[in-house]
Amino acid sequence: MSSRIIEMLEQQDGQYLSGETISKELGISRTAIWKKIKKLEELGYQIEASRRLGYRLAGKPSKLILSELLTKLKDTSFICSVKLLDSVDSTNNAAQQLAEDGAAEGTLVIAEQQTNGRGRMGRNWISPAGKGVWMSVILRPSLSLQFAPQLTLLTAVALCRALKELTTLDIGIKWPNDLLVDGKKISGILLESTAEDERIRYIIAGIGISVNLTEEDYPEELRGIATSLRIEQGNELDRTEVIAAFFRQFELLYTLYQQEGFSPIQTLWEALSVTLHKPVKLTTPAGVVEGTPIGLSESGALIVQKLDGSQVNVFSAVTSGPPDVRG
Amino acid sequence: MSSRIIEMLEQQDGQYLSGETISKELGISRTAIWKKIKKLEELGYQIEASRRLGYRLAGKPSKLILSELLTKLKDTSFICSVKLLDSVDSTNNAAQQLAEDGAAEGTLVIAEQQTNGRGRMGRNWISPAGKGVWMSVILRPSLSLQFAPQLTLLTAVALCRALKELTTLDIGIKWPNDLLVDGKKISGILLESTAEDERIRYIIAGIGISVNLTEEDYPEELRGIATSLRIEQGNELDRTEVIAAFFRQFELLYTLYQQEGFSPIQTLWEALSVTLHKPVKLTTPAGVVEGTPIGLSESGALIVQKLDGSQVNVFSAVTSGPPDVRG
Numbered sequence: 001m002s003s004r005i006i007e008m009l010e011q012q013d014g015q016y017l018s019g020e021t022i023s024k025e026l027g028i029s030r031t032a033i034w035k036k037i038k039k040l041e042e043l044g045y046q047i048e049a050s051r052r053l054g055y056r057l058a059g060k061p062s063k064l065i066l067s068e069l070l071t072k073l074k075d076t077s078f079i080c081s082v083k084l085l086d087s088v089d090s091t092n093n094a095a096q097q098l099a100e101d102g103a104a105e106g107t108l109v110i111a112e113q114q115t116n117g118r119g120r121m122g123r124n125w126i127s128p129a130g131k132g133v134w135m136s137v138i139l140r141p142s143l144s145l146q147f148a149p150q151l152t153l154l155t156a157v158a159l160c161r162a163l164k165e166l167t168t169l170d171i172g173i174k175w176p177n178d179l180l181v182d183g184k185k186i187s188g189i190l191l192e193s194t195a196e197d198e199r200i201r202y203i204i205a206g207i208g209i210s211v212n213l214t215e216e217d218y219p220e221e222l223r224g225i226a227t228s229l230r231i232e233q234g235n236e237l238d239r240t241e242v243i244a245a246f247f248r249q250f251e252l253l254y255t256l257y258q259q260e261g262f263s264p265i266q267t268l269w270e271a272l273s274v275t276l277h278k279p280v281k282l283t284t285p286a287g288v289v290e291g292t293p294i295g296l297s298e299s300g301a302l303i304v305q306k307l308d309g310s311q312v313n314v315f316s317a318v319t320s321g322p323p324d325v326r327g
Numbered sequence: 328m329s330s331r332i333i334e335m336l337e338q339q340d341g342q343y344l345s346g347e348t349i350s351k352e353l354g355i356s357r358t359a360i361w362k363k364i365k366k367l368e369e370l371g372y373q374i375e376a377s378r379r380l381g382y383r384l385a386g387k388p389s390k391l392i393l394s395e396l397l398t399k400l401k402d403t404s405f406i407c408s409v410k411l412l413d414s415v416d417s418t419n420n421a422a423q424q425l426a427e428d429g430a431a432e433g434t435l436v437i438a439e440q441q442t443n444g445r446g447r448m449g450r451n452w453i454s455p456a457g458k459g460v461w462m463s464v465i466l467r468p469s470l471s472l473q474f475a476p477q478l479t480l481l482t483a484v485a486l487c488r489a490l491k492e493l494t495t496l497d498i499g500i501k502w503p504n505d506l507l508v509d510g511k512k513i514s515g516i517l518l519e520s521t522a523e524d525e526r527i528r529y530i531i532a533g534i535g536i537s538v539n540l541t542e543e544d545y546p547e548e549l550r551g552i553a554t555s556l557r558i559e560q561g562n563e564l565d566r567t568e569v570i571a572a573f574f575r576q577f578e579l580l581y582t583l584y585q586q587e588g589f590s591p592i593q594t595l596w597e598a599l600s601v602t603l604h605k606p607v608k609l610t611t612p613a614g615v616v617e618g619t620p621i622g623l624s625e626s627g628a629l630i631v632q633k634l635d636g637s638q639v640n641v642f643s644a645v646t647s648g649p650p651d652v653r654g
Contacts, residue, residue, distance in 0.1 A: 142612035144642030146473050146626060149525040176524060195520045197503060198476040198627075198643040285469035299473060299626075300525075315471030316525040 002036050006045065009057040018054035043113070044130035062130050062212070064110065064239060072244035078251040079137070080106035087129070089116040092192055092206040095136035099202045105140040110243070117208060118190060125188055125208050126226075128217055133209040133239050133246075140202050141258070145195040148203060149315070150262045150300040152177050152191045155205055157268045158253050159187055162245040163209070167233045172274030175293065175302050180274055184227040186210055207246065212236045266296045280304070282317040289314055329363050333372065336384040345381035370440070371457035389457050389539070391437065391566060399571035405578040406464070407433035414456070416443040419519055419533040422463035426529040432467040437570070444535060445517060452515055452535050453553075455544055460536040460566050460573075467529050468585070472522040475530060476642070477589045477627040479504050479518045482532055484595045485580050486514055489572040490536070494560045499601030502620065502629050507601055511554040513537055534573065539563045593623045607631070609644040616641055 004026060009017055019030050026033075037047050037055060046059030066084045073079045081104070088094050088111040095109045114134045117125035127134045139151065156177035163171050169181050177189040190206040210228035218226055229237050257265055270276060275293050282289045282304070291306035293314075301313035331353060336344055346357050353360075364374050364382060373386030393411045400406050408431070415421050415438040422436045441461045444452035454461045466478065483504035490498050496508050504516040517533040540555035556564050584592055597603060602620050609616045609631070618633040620641075628640035 144612065145475055145520065146628075146642055148472055148522065152524045189524075191524050193472065193520070193522045195475065195522075197479045197516075197518050285471065301473075315473055 002040055002043075005033070005036055006040060006057070009047070009055060012057065014056065014058075016050060016053035016056045021054070042129075044128060062236075062239070064112065069110075069240050069243065072240050073247060075244070076247045076251045078106050078254065079108050079247055080104050081108065083107070083109045085109065085111040087111060087113040087115060090114055090118050090206075091134050091136040092118060092190060092204050095138055095204045095206075096192065099138045099204060103138055105138055105202075107138040108135060109137075110135040114208075118206070126210075126213075126218065126222070127208060128213065131210075131212045131214075131217065132228075133207065133211055133242050135208075135243065136204050136206040138202055139205055139254075141200060143200055144198050145193070145200055146198070146299065147262070148191070148193045148195075148200060149176070150257070150265065151203060151205070152189065153269050153296070153300055154253050154257055154265045155189050155191065155207065155250065157265060157272060158249040159189065159207060159209070159246055160272045161268075162242070162249045163187070163229065165249075166237060166242060166245055167229055169229070169232050171272075173269060173272045175273065175275040176300075181227055181232045184225055184232075186227055186229060186232070209242060209246075211239050211242055262298065262300060266298075266300075270295055275302070282314055284314050284317050289317075329367055329370075332360070332363055333367060333384070336374070336382060339384070341383065341385070343377060343380035343383045348381070369456070371455065389563075389566070391439065396437075396567050396570065399567050400574060402571070403574045403578045405433050405581065406435050406574055407431050408435065410434070410436045412436065412438040414438060414440040414442060417441055417445050417533075418461050418463040419445060419517060419531050422465055422531045422533075423519065426465045426531060430465055432465055432529075434465040435462060436464075437462040441535075445533070453537075453540075453545065453549070454535060455540065458537075458539045458541075458544065459555075460534065460538055460569050462535075462570065463531050463533040465529055466532055466581075468527060470527055471525050472520070472527055473525070473626065474589070475518070475520045475522075475527060476503070477584070477592065478530060478532070479516065480596050480623070480627055481580050481584055481592045482516050482518065482534065482577065484592060484599060485576040486516065486534060486536070486573055487599050488595075489569070489576045490514070490556065492576075493564060493569060493572055494556055496556070496559050498599075500596060500599045502600065502602040503627075508554060508559045511552055511559075513554055513556065513559070536569060536573075538566050538569055589625065589627060593625075593627075597622055602629070609641055611641050611644050616644075 005022060008022060008025065019033055022033050023030055041047055048056045048058045064084060066082065069082060091109045091111050091114060098107055111134050113129035114127035117127040117134060153176055156173045156179065160171055160173050160179055171179055171181050174180050178185055179187040187210060188208040192204045194201045212230045213228035215223060215231060253265060276295065277292060279292050289304055289312055291304040293302050294305050295303050297303050297313050301315045304312050304314050306312060332349060335349060335352065346360055349360050350357055368374055375383045375385050391411060393409065396409060418436045418438050418441060425434055438461050440456035441454035444454040444461060480503055483500045483506065487498055487500050487506055498506055498508050501507050505512055506514040514537060515535040519531045521528045537555035539557045542550060542558060545553055580592060603622065604619060606619050616631055616639055618631040620629050621632050622630050624630050624640050628642045631639050631641050633639055
């Protein structure tokens with residue numbers, strides 16, 4: 001029924017179509033039409049409503065095209081298969097299901113929309129249709145579990161390098177893997193690992209990039225701490241380009257990591273970091289750590305120089321106060 | 328129907344009951360009875376068959392009793408809830424489902440029988456009804472992912488100490504977590520971790536202990552490399568006692584670990600190890616390592632002194648040759 005409304009509006013070529021006409025054509029009430037219109041807006045359609053003139057299609061959600069995506073990803077041998085979905089609860093969930101069923105490394109799941117996108121620490125992740133890159137890729141590294149957190153840092157470096165390649169923005173990494181522009185979050189990375197004893201079975205690398213979201217896409221309370229490439233850069237970006245740029249960088253660094261270990265990744269991460277050399281207060285499983293991060297350890301922990309001059313390796317922080325949210 | 332047959336056999340008090348009588352009573356064919364009998368044997372019933380006399384119940388599977396178990400586990404505050412199952416594909420799967428649904432640390436799943444018990448590296452684990460301890464417990468440590476492999480070593484130490492407490496056997500730990508008696512495997516431990524970035528969501532600690540298995544329970548090809556407490560010790564053990572002894576030790580070490588870190592666990596592991604100071608050849612993700620293990624590193628890796636005198640930390644080995652299978 002909704003697709004019939006879109007079809008009718010599209011035939012108007014940007015001109016208004018009265019609610020009465022739609023109502024007669026589809027045999028449903030004006031209220032029912034209004035509800036369908038709201039639903040379509042949630043899916044990314046821009047529909048202007050006028051009490052007098054009716055409805056007008058002002059913009060459509062830009063859809064990813066699988067064939068175009070596959071062509072762009074041809075340069076990277078890393079991606080072996082792509083599953084493009086209209087809507088999914090969470091691309092990480094979908095990829096995990098595929099991994100459990102034996103899907104190979106490089107299997108990629110992309111969704112136009114996530115209805116229950118997950119961020120770090122169980123937080124929701126805003127992922128409306130057609131405006132961002134919401135994707136998850138299966139990794140099966142020959143790596144012992146101790147090293148899994150290094151891949152979180154590697155993914156952040158790859159994404160940061162890709163987005164800097166495509167924009168003129170000053171993008172930095174907040175430890176461990178948030179990308180910030182002017183202190184506001186522009187992407188989210190969530191690597192979910194499953195292991196048997198010390199052996200990694202697989203890792204789902206979930207990457208959310210706020211590409212073409214507008215301010216209206218964010219609830220009031222998030223506008224000061226979250227942003228999009230479009231808001232910051234001032235123009236829309238081609239999401240297919242963003243995906244391809246990321247995987248070019250990811251493949252490069254992942255190969256480098258497997259050949260040379262963490263050391264080159266560490267150097268790249270430190271150069272892009274906005275966390276280092278600024279005072280922080282971190283709540284870790286072992287208690288609150290206050291001091292200044294001065295670098296990454298060999299294993300990927302954040303080295304914090306405490307107020308008394310001693311150094312401590314922070315492997316994970318449960319929460320972090322405002323001082324380290326801003327870049 | 329099967330339970331009716333058992334009931335009838337039990338009323339005979341160890342005497343034979345003719346197939347004809349069963350056939351008449353239950354209104355099923357002699358062939359159907361024979362099939363039910365085979366099924367009962369798989370469930371752990373020992374039934375002697377005589378062409379002339381019929382069937383005789385020679386032994387029943389010893390069943391774990393939940394109330395008895397809860398009484399024995401009262402000393403340990405660690406276990407918060409126990410789910411006792413007759414049969415399950417794998418207790419790790421069952422516990423994982425509970426963990427995904429939010430079950431707390433200390434939730435324990437025990438099954439009389441696993442139909443698809445899993446061992447390290449996807450190997451099957453023989454877990455017939457009523458003869459072993461097949462269980463999985465949910466852990467939710469405030470611990471960063473890097474340290475998860477230390478819990479594998481801790482679990483092995485706890486189990487080794489518990490089994491030494493209950494038997495006079497010379498039990499040792501083969502790196503990382505196999506328990507051996509005279510070079511034969513007596514238990515299996517499999518810790519399955521799931522994490523988001525560097526944070527552990529939960530760990531399922533799966534523990535399989537071959538308590539009262541007889542030689543007949545093992546296929547021919549495993550008899551040289553697997554054994555049970557009963558075979559080695561010469562008498563049956565009370566499985567409830569085994570479970571309680573394990574969790575007393577586990578709670579002790581887990582608390583110690585959370586207070587003092589890995590160092591005391593490392594010392595205990597090294598003292599119980601049969602891997603140290605004997606030449607090994609390990610196939611690791613980084614290649615074959617040949618040398619002599621001399622201890623554990625701070626992070627739980629095996630420190631191997633190579634033939635050229637240099638030392639290398641082995642975090643995981645994909646396979647290991649015969650030299651290190653034997654204690």
